[in-house]
Amino acid sequence: MKRKLENIFKRLYSVWGPQYWWPADSIFEVILGAILTQNTSWSNVEKAISSLKAKKLINAAKLYRLPQSKLASLIRSAGYYNIKAARIKSFLKFFFDHYAGKTKLMGKQDLPTLRAQLLEVKGIGPETADSILLYAFKKPIFVVDTYTKRILSRHGLAEVEVDYPQLQDIFMRNLKSNVEMFGEYHALLVKLGKDYCRKRNPKCEICPLSAFA
DNA sequence: CACCAGGCAAGTA
DNA sequence: TACTTGCATGGT
Numbered sequence: 001m002k003r004k005l006e007n008i009f010k011r012l013y014s015v016w017g018p019q020y021w022w023p024a025d026s027i028f029e030v031i032l033g034a035i036l037t038q039n040t041s042w043s044n045v046e047k048a049i050s051s052l053k054a055k056k057l058i059n060a061a062k063l064y065r066l067p068q069s070k071l072a073s074l075i076r077s078a079g080y081y082n083i084k085a086a087r088i089k090s091f092l093k094f095f096f097d098h099y100a101g102k103t104k105l106m107g108k109q110d111l112p113t114l115r116a117q118l119l120e121v122k123g124i125g126p127e128t129a130d131s132i133l134l135y136a137f138k139k140p141i142f143v144v145d146t147y148t149k150r151i152l153s154r155h156g157l158a159e160v161e162v163d164y165p166q167l168q169d170i171f172m173r174n175l176k177s178n179v180e181m182f183g184e185y186h187a188l189l190v191k192l193g194k195d196y197c198r199k200r201n202p203k204c205e206i207c208p209l210s211a212f213a
Numbered sequence: 214c215a216c217c218a219g220g221c222a223a224g225t226a
Numbered sequence: 227t228a229c230t231t232g233c234a235t236g237g238t
Contacts, residue, residue, distance in 0.1 A: 079235040
């Protein structure tokens with residue numbers, strides 16, 4: 001399995017190169033994006049981020065003061081805007097209660113503690129927590145998503161019923177811990193999923209992981 | 214028109 | 227505990 005996972009990464013990276021995740025100007029912006037992109041295309045998230053930027057609201061203190069309904073209307077384009085506004089608000093409460101609204105302070109916390117804390121926040125599940133840990137705080141954790149699961153199961157590397165922690169373990173037990181590589185690997189799997197491994201995708205058999213490529 | 218996107222929590226039995 | 231449903235805009 002170790003060799004297979006390494007080869008998958010080499011193959012994907014040689015085909016597509018670095019993916020430059022996570023596009024953002026600050027740690028806090030990564031966190032907002034991680035919540036906004038839940039089950040949502042990144043292009044829709046970009047519009048929401050832009051509307052926040054236009055109002056200079058990529059700022060924890062300002063957002064904490066902003067009424068939830070105002071926030072909801074600003075992030076409308078990201079979809080699920082009422083839910084996501086509530087989730088951002090619940091993160092902000094946690095952020096100020098525990099870390100004074102300072103990403104620098106939060107980043108000093110150790111990985112297991114921080115992960116457990118994030119999972120306590122209503123609206124932050126495993127993928128969102130791990131995305132924040134890896135891409136915002138540069139902690140060495142492997143992010144797993146529905147594409148990861150689908151790709152591994154289609155290639156016979158995991159059971160269809162495999163759950164998030166099991167899938168994450170497959171990568172973390174077999175790969176050397178490396179923040180840059182973890183970030184690229186996950187991003188490359190997402191690209192592979194989008195381009196070739198969608199739920200119903202006729203291109204599945206010609207994906208770069210197939211023998212002929 | 215149908216389908217899906219860089220999930221998560223609440224509801225149901 | 228194990229399944230199902232709600233959330234919602236915007237691109238293909």
